Amino acid sequence: MEVFLQHIINGLSMGSVYGLVALGYTMVYGILKLINFAHGDVYMLGAYFGFFFAHKLGFAETPSLFGIVVVLILSMISCGIVGFLIERLAYRPLRHMPRINLLITAIGVSLLLENGGQMLFGVDPKFFPEMIESKILFSFGEVSISNFQVIIVAVSMIFMILIQFVIFRTRVGKAMQAVSFNHTYASLMGINIDRIISFTFVLGSMLAAVGGILVRLAYPKIDPLMGIVFGLKAFVAAVLGGIGNIPGAIVGAMIMGLSEEMVVGYLSSTYRDALAFLLLILILLLRPAGLLGKKSAEKV
Amino acid sequence: MKSFKWVSVLLTILLTISCTKTEDKNVIKIGEYGSLTGPEATFGTSTHNGIMLAMDDVNAQGGINGKQIRVLTIDDQGKAEEAVTAVTKLITSNNVVAILGEVASTRSLAGAPIAQRYKVPMVSPSSTNEKVTQVGDFIFRTCFIDPFQGKVMAEFAHKNLKAKKVAILRDVKSDYSVGLAEAFNKVFLKLGGQVLADLSYTGGDIDFKAQLTTIRSKRVDAIFIPGYYTDVGLIARQTRELGIQAPLLGGDGWDSSKLVEIGGKALENSYFSNHYSAESKDPKVLAFVEKYKKVYGEVPDGLAAMGYDAALILIDALKRSKNHTPQEIRDALAQTKNFQAVTGVISFNENRDAEKAAVVLVVNGEGKFRYVSSVNP
Amino acid sequence: MKRNLLLFCIIIGLLLGGNFLFPLGLNPYFYLILIMCGVNIILGVSLNIINGMAGQFSMGHAGFMAVGAYTSAAVTYYGLLPHASSYFTQPIFFLISVLAGALVSALFGYVVGLPSLRLRGDYLGIVTLGFGEIIRVIILNMNVLGGARGFTGIPIWSNFFWVGFFVVMVVMVSFRLRNSYHGRALFSIREDEVASEAMGINISGYKVRAFVLSSFFAGIAGGLFAHIQGYLDPGTFTFLKSFDAIIIVVLGGMGSISGAVVAATVTTILLEALRELQRFTGGVDLRMIIYPVVLLSLMLARPQGLFGNKELSLRKKR
Numbered sequence A: 001m002e003v004f005l006q007h008i009i010n011g012l013s014m015g016s017v018y019g020l021v022a023l024g025y026t027m028v029y030g031i032l033k034l035i036n037f038a039h040g041d042v043y044m045l046g047a048y049f050g051f052f053f054a055h056k057l058g059f060a061e062t063p064s065l066f067g068i069v070v071v072l073i074l075s076m077i078s079c080g081i082v083g084f085l086i087e088r089l090a091y092r093p094l095r096h097m098p099r100i101n102l103l104i105t106a107i108g109v110s111l112l113l114e115n116g117g118q119m120l121f122g123v124d125p126k127f128f129p130e131m132i133e134s135k136i137l138f139s140f141g142e143v144s145i146s147n148f149q150v151i152i153v154a155v156s157m158i159f160m161i162l163i164q165f166v167i168f169r170t171r172v173g174k175a176m177q178a179v180s181f182n183h184t185y186a187s188l189m190g191i192n193i194d195r196i197i198s199f200t201f202v203l204g205s206m207l208a209a210v211g212g213i214l215v216r217l218a219y220p221k222i223d224p225l226m227g228i229v230f231g232l233k234a235f236v237a238a239v240l241g242g243i244g245n246i247p248g249a250i251v252g253a254m255i256m257g258l259s260e261e262m263v264v265g266y267l268s269s270t271y272r273d274a275l276a277f278l279l280l281i282l283i284l285l286l287r288p289a290g291l292l293g294k295k296s297a298e299k300v
Numbered sequence B: 001m002k003s004f005k006w007v008s009v010l011l012t013i014l015l016t017i018s019c020t021k022t023e024d025k026n027v028i029k030i031g032e033y034g035s036l037t038g039p040e041a042t043f044g045t046s047t048h049n050g051i052m053l054a055m056d057d058v059n060a061q062g063g064i065n066g067k068q069i070r071v072l073t074i075d076d077q078g079k080a081e082e083a084v085t086a087v088t089k090l091i092t093s094n095n096v097v098a099i100l101g102e103v104a105s106t107r108s109l110a111g112a113p114i115a116q117r118y119k120v121p122m123v124s125p126s127s128t129n130e131k132v133t134q135v136g137d138f139i140f141r142t143c144f145i146d147p148f149q150g151k152v153m154a155e156f157a158h159k160n161l162k163a164k165k166v167a168i169l170r171d172v173k174s175d176y177s178v179g180l181a182e183a184f185n186k187v188f189l190k191l192g193g194q195v196l197a198d199l200s201y202t203g204g205d206i207d208f209k210a211q212l213t214t215i216r217s218k219r220v221d222a223i224f225i226p227g228y229y230t231d232v233g234l235i236a237r238q239t240r241e242l243g244i245q246a247p248l249l250g251g252d253g254w255d256s257s258k259l260v261e262i263g264g265k266a267l268e269n270s271y272f273s274n275h276y277s278a279e280s281k282d283p284k285v286l287a288f289v290e291k292y293k294k295v296y297g298e299v300p301d302g303l304a305a306m307g308y309d310a311a312l313i314l315i316d317a318l319k320r321s322k323n324h325t326p327q328e329i330r331d332a333l334a335q336t337k338n339f340q341a342v343t344g345v346i347s348f349n350e351n352r353d354a355e356k357a358a359v360v361l362v363v364n365g366e367g368k369f370r371y372v373s374s375v376n377p
Numbered sequence C: 001m002k003r004n005l006l007l008f009c010i011i012i013g014l015l016l017g018g019n020f021l022f023p024l025g026l027n028p029y030f031y032l033i034l035i036m037c038g039v040n041i042i043l044g045v046s047l048n049i050i051n052g053m054a055g056q057f058s059m060g061h062a063g064f065m066a067v068g069a070y071t072s073a074a075v076t077y078y079g080l081l082p083h084a085s086s087y088f089t090q091p092i093f094f095l096i097s098v099l100a101g102a103l104v105s106a107l108f109g110y111v112v113g114l115p116s117l118r119l120r121g122d123y124l125g126i127v128t129l130g131f132g133e134i135i136r137v138i139i140l141n142m143n144v145l146g147g148a149r150g151f152t153g154i155p156i157w158s159n160f161f162w163v164g165f166f167v168v169m170v171v172m173v174s175f176r177l178r179n180s181y182h183g184r185a186l187f188s189i190r191e192d193e194v195a196s197e198a199m200g201i202n203i204s205g206y207k208v209r210a211f212v213l214s215s216f217f218a219g220i221a222g223g224l225f226a227h228i229q230g231y232l233d234p235g236t237f238t239f240l241k242s243f244d245a246i247i248i249v250v251l252g253g254m255g256s257i258s259g260a261v262v263a264a265t266v267t268t269i270l271l272e273a274l275r276e277l278q279r280f281t282g283g284v285d286l287r288m289i290i291y292p293v294v295l296l297s298l299m300l301a302r303p304q305g306l307f308g309n310k311e312l313s314l315r316k317k318r
Helices: A002-032 A039-056 A063-096 A097-121 A147-169 A169-179 A184-189 A193-218 A226-241 A246-267 A269-286 B003-019 B040-060 B081-095 B106-116 B146-160 B175-192 B208-218 B229-241 B260-266 B283-296 B302-320 B326-334 C001-026 C028-053 C060-079 C088-117 C119-140 C160-176 C183-190 C193-198 C203-229 C240-250 C257-279 C286-299
Strands: A136-140 A142-146 B027-034 B070-076 B096-098 B122-123 B137-142 B165-171 B195-201 B222-224 B248-250 B271-274 B340-341 B344-348 B360-364 B369-375
Touching: A002 A039, A002 A147, A002 A169, A002 A226, A002 A246, A002 B003, A002 B208, A039 A063, A039 A097, A039 A193, A039 A226, A063 A097, A063 A193, A097 A226, A097 C240, A136 B081, A142 A147, A147 A169, A147 A246, A147 B003, A169 A193, A226 A246, A226 A269, A226 C119, A246 A269, A246 B260, A269 B195, A269 C088, A269 C119, B003 B271, B027 B040, B027 B081, B027 C160, B040 B070, B040 B283, B040 B302, B070 B081, B081 B106, B081 C088, B081 C203, B081 C240, B096 B302, B096 C183, B106 B122, B106 B137, B106 B175, B122 B302, B146 B175, B146 B222, B146 B248, B146 B271, B146 B360, B146 B369, B165 B175, B165 B360, B175 B195, B175 B344, B175 C160, B195 B208, B208 B229, B208 C088, B229 B248, B248 C160, B260 B360, B271 B369, B283 B302, B302 B326, B302 C088, B302 C119, B344 C088, C001 C028, C001 C160, C028 C060, C028 C183, C028 C203, C028 C240, C028 C257, C060 C119, C060 C203, C060 C240, C088 C119, C088 C160, C088 C203, C119 C240, C160 C183, C160 C203, C160 C257, C183 C193, C183 C203, C193 C203, C240 C286
Parallel strands: B027 B070, B027 B096, B096 B122, B122 B137, B165 B195, B165 B222, B222 B248, B248 B271
Antiparallel strands: A136 A142, B271 B360, B340 B344, B360 B369
């Protein structure tokens, strides 16, 4: 029983991080109907920016809460810029092309970021400086919750609530929803499509940056190829919940985290990655709109 | 079509460039293939650095009988099919007389059959899977093999740590890890111990809590983790985060300064087997470490030392071969006995595996590796 | 009919001749590249059928190649090798082996295609990507196929003749398909599915058939690949390999068979030739940067690829 509980805690913790990245995917897909393959790599860049800033600003030597916050904000800004550039340079010129071209471009950007990262940062994994010491916060019997897990869940929740607020309670958010509905009609309403799309990318990239740094606290290893599989799983989480659906992304991510933990714990870790795809296939075959998605009839 | 013509012109130019063979009679060409990019790039790069250190040294001292050694390096990106192309190219297009490589047994297994087919000697600095030298009599390795290393740690666990029940956590993606785990398992059971859990992870994973939670429930005396340092550091951390206090054991894949950088305090009082100890007061080791630090600006890891030694042994064989033909080099290599290398005294046995001692190191409180004991074959 | 027979004999003759001459005159390294060109051509042309002609974006092609490669390797190693090695039986066994791989691959194509092809666009891509990964993970865990250690000891049976033979066969079938009723149905599905269905075309049927054919050919490529490398590693068949195939199809122009052929040849040779670049850049492998940059510039400047929708034609323009 206690082992089971521990698995649940582990799963929820991983799930919240998947959630942060899944939100980015789902927002971009909602607006552009594009699977931004490069999103996982933005997550990777977030971790690297964090690493870079932590060392440059000397926080690596003197860990502190203030340090983490500063590094987080700087990294978010940098990733926001990266996201903006990617959209502007790679996706915008192709916006009117068939979707396949956009998909291929996304793959190209992703490959470029990965291999460019390998060239720039060196291929060996780097290790994130220990900014907070690992402590077991609560433990009853065989179950223990570390401070990392609490921080990850807490911070993720905060950001997810923030995003919900932005999308559902602000004007910009309403504009985003309008654009995701239909570009032409939205622009007829006086919304500047380009700006909204850029804004969405920036927002999504910032979330990815947060995800990248949060995970580093508990799992301090970073390498240029870390974004691929993680990003893919976050994407699956988004689809699970219903792509384009914000709360869906969070639900999907939690399911993703939990099931992964269960499979690895009770079956075998070798099928961990395959599980993500299995879930995806099942959901797409049984309920393609996702758990929280709505079935929409396709207009001919 | 204009673009068609353009493309074909470009292609022809490129092919011609690649065809130009710089004919140098006064040069001995050695090939090297390794993973300089890709997920295991650090292994390839370290080995490469070690090899070049040795080669540059020899060249600076006049080369072999007046001839300079030229090392042609091809990056196989960590992919087996690239390894095949690389070895084929080195032998047939670049006409090398011997090959150094590869670090990973997977890629050595891909490249060895080709070297054997064309009868060019191949020396692997660190592939420990038994099958590698079984490919043929032109394939050598300057490291010990997994069965030996597994035995070392199993005996250490049983005799020195008095462990009766252990758990094994292996990297299913690496045949090095799988082979080592198997070897340990066999010997430990024979010694009368129990393996209460034999779990796996995939190299590159960052979260191991699921497996560790299961291990925790078994209450073992020690955990054997025969993986690479990139994962072991994280595993160690999470072990302590879950409250597991048992000592951790491992193999030469742990050998790197980065291990403690990531694992931190979690690794205190953990043991692993290795080819050599950087602490050794042996003048050869000291000289090597000094030289390496001067050229590359960092402390060499085990792979760099292995690369260095493999290169040294090859150089020695070259010196003993009259005309530097592949066959002569092979024969000279086979006769290598008691070669004083940095990582120990090396002799090739009849399987062309290196007979050398292994050391057991412990990670102490300050994160340094301290020598515990040696085990001879 | 007679003309076709004559053409067939000429081609076989040329291939046999080439098979003798090439290994003699050509350095084994270039020979290897030539064979790999052939394998990539088959891979590209096979993907072109489903991605290019039918417009169904499949991203798991590496999985089918893997199935073909491992199956044929297993058939050779476990079934035929103990009995083989005569000069006459070897080609027959090889043919059996490759075809076995292709058939199993086609079967997988059916199993994967049937549920997946209901989905459209990006979803189909991700699902096929998923299947490809699942296949790879399963192979990774099958010790009888070598698992993580890889499958060693495959005899080198692929040669210019066989690769050339299959290239010619695959290309010819693709061309015949393209100019047939079935091919036109595929193109119409690509252009507008709803309209096609309204015209009475059974889109599911055609899609699945195209998928199965595509997987069959991918299996052939896999079998040939296995018997020239002599060694199989599951790490070869990741989604990156699927992307390689996609890039070939896109570069050549989606739907164009000659485009895929040219693109496969160009990329294989280019990637090898660029290896020499390492001499100038001090060992840093720039290829992996150039690769995506070329892809991106292609998308931005000439998204229809080299040939667009056209083909190289030997017929006079009317």
